[in-house]
Amino acid sequence: MKSSIQRVKAIVFDTFGTVVDWRGSIIRDLSAWGECEGVKADWAALADKWRGRYEPEKDRVRTGEIAWTNLDELHAHALDQVLAELDLEALSVDHRRHINRVWHRLEGWPDAVEGLTRIKRRYVIGPLSNGNVALLVNMAKHAGLPWDNVFSCELFRHYKPHPETYLGVCRLMYLDPAEVMMCAAHNGDLAAARAAGLKTAFIPRPTEHGPGQKTDLEPTQDWDVVANDVIELAERVGA
Amino acid sequence: MKSSIQRVKAIVFDTFGTVVDWRGSIIRDLSAWGECEGVKADWAALADKWRGRYEPEKDRVRTGEIAWTNLDELHAHALDQVLAELDLEALSVDHRRHINRVWHRLEGWPDAVEGLTRIKRRYVIGPLSNGNVALLVNMAKHAGLPWDNVFSCELFRHYKPHPETYLGVCRLMYLDPAEVMMCAAHNGDLAAARAAGLKTAFIPRPTEHGPGQKTDLEPTQDWDVVANDVIELAERVGA
Incomplete structure (x- = not known):
């Protein structure tokens, strides 16, 4: 595991596109x-x-x-x-x-449930999503996503990429920003998380928008972790 | 299953005393x-x-x-x-x-994990506890409590038995009060939940306060469900 992420205790996930299709x-x-x-x-x-x-x-x-x-x-x-x-x-x-x-x-990508289940053994996991609480809780039941807690932007009354969303998770969990990692298929989300002090993990989802997708095919910064899917992320974070 | 609770979709639990010892x-x-x-x-x-x-x-x-x-x-x-x-x-x-x-x-009572795991198959489950988010998330990791979501009073900035705590769950989940059931080992908590329109389930925990406990040994109202522990509650709610 890279030394830059050794302090990480919680990993939060963008949901639409990153975890679910x-x-x-x-x-x-x-x-x-x-x-x-x-x-x-x-x-x-x-x-x-x-x-x-x-x-x-x-x-x-x-x-x-x-x-x-x-x-x-x-x-x-x-x-x-x-x-x-x-x-x-x-x-x-x-x-x-x-x-x-x-x-x-919504349904998870094929790797989502297995990868999250592994990561959950070692880290606190939750969505950090623009979806509201009911949406995210019902989605988790439907798709079998094993979140520890739902960190909905509804709790912070700001949509991403407002810093209060990333920092809101840190405050609720009594964690330093460097103890929280944001995972997303969207470079913009990660840029905002990094600006707030969080660690970052990029997973490309090249068919999120269907055939012919042109955005977010590659990482645009040196994110702390880049993995092909959530299962590979589990390996990279030692879970 | 009693007809009065057939509309219930989510069951929220008092935590200190009811779920954990x-x-x-x-x-x-x-x-x-x-x-x-x-x-x-x-x-x-x-x-x-x-x-x-x-x-x-x-x-x-x-x-x-x-x-x-x-x-x-x-x-x-x-x-x-x-x-x-x-x-x-x-x-x-x-x-x-x-x-x-x-x-x-904190650790769950011996029946907690098995009972909650069963109830979770059919209902959305979470704590509705005066504990803050970090406390409840960390406790769930430690004790293996399989919550769908943590409904902490910290989200509502009121402690139970303020009605905004019970109604806050309903609002976040887009559920009518009659679609939410509060489970507690404390009659006072249930009285407040009932006053807010929620359904109620009582589980006695006669040793919560140690030997010689004198409070909450019996239900003091005709709560919708009375069960000896969380496993029996699962049976009563058809889970």
């Missing part, structure tokens, strides 16, 4: 549901358009345009717009609610 | 440590005196005498006074810190 899960879940309910749609287009509104929605909170609003609510707001674009305005409130809850039903 | 754990942990470190003390007296200051310490927060202060800090404040009473003022800062952290190293 949001795009594949949404397409599979809603395709099956649409089949049963007789709802026809281009579910891949819905997933992509919906995620396209992810940063703009959080920016409404970050800029102060709206008061703190959790991700379930931002998702619901964005979904209404996406459904309108896809000529699906006729969907009922119950159907919209079911679709919005698909983020609670 | 704080008194026995403190005595065992500090006796062994004192032996190694050459610190002689009446550890049972320390445990009892320390716990005797538990309500008065929280009352300082409840009454507004001091701003929100988490339990690790209240414990440290009380410990200094208890050590003075026991003629142990000479203990170093490091020793005091180690003793204060004994609350992070």
Whole structure:
């Protein structure tokens, strides 16, 4: 194990993209549901358009345009717009609610559960995710993610990459920033974690956004650990 | 399963006394440590005196005498006074810190891990405890408690039995109060949970306070479930 990470006691994970395959899960879940309910749609287009509104929605909170609003609510707001674009305005409130809850039903990447289970033996593990508490707890139940605790940005009322999210974990756990490692498939998330003093681990997820992904294919800084997946991360951190 | 609890989706647990044997754990942990470190003390007296200051310490927060202060800090404040009473003022800062952290190293009652593991298959489970996040996460690692999430009163900045603690869980989880059940060995905790609309489960722990305990030996209301331990609770809730 590298000496720079020997003080690490807790490892927190970006969730959407890093631990769970949001795009594949949404397409599979809603395709099956649409089949049963007789709802026809281009579910891949819905997933992509919906995620396209992810940063703009959080920016409404970050800029102060709206008061703190959790991700379930931002998702619901964005979904209404996406459904309108896809000529699906006729969907009922119950159907919209079911679709919005698909983020609670995401599946882990194939290596996630095994890797996390190993890492948990030696470290405190949790998501540090923009997802709200209910979303992350329900997702963990659904996908079998063995978190010790859910560190949702909802607890800190700031979205990543605000420093209060990374430092919030440290404060709640009585750990120095150098005792906490952030793992993400996104260089920007890690840059903010490093700026706050945390250790960093990069895992590429080159198909997070589907075929033709152009972002985050490679580490852009010398992160403390670079691993191909969560199982390899477990090896690198001695778990 | 009783019809009154059929809507329950999450079960939250009082921790000190209900899930973990704080008194026995403190005595065992500090006796062994004192032996190694050459610190002689009446550890049972320390445990009892320390716990005797538990309500008065929280009352300082409840009454507004001091701003929100988490339990690790209240414990440290009380410990200094208890050590003075026991003629142990000479203990170093490091020793005091180690003793204060004994609350992070408590052990479950013999039925706790098996019972919780069963209940977790069907319900979201977590502590709803006055303990702070670090304390509860570290305790869960130490005792093997398989929580889905730690619902610490630290998140709500109120100590039980303030209604915001029980309702805080419901809000974070998007559940109605009737979809959440509070399990405790303390009738007062359950009375407050019921007043907030939650379902209730009582488990007696007649030796929580050692031999000669006089409180909470019996249920004082018709709680939704009464069980002898967490394993029996699992049976009563169909898990």
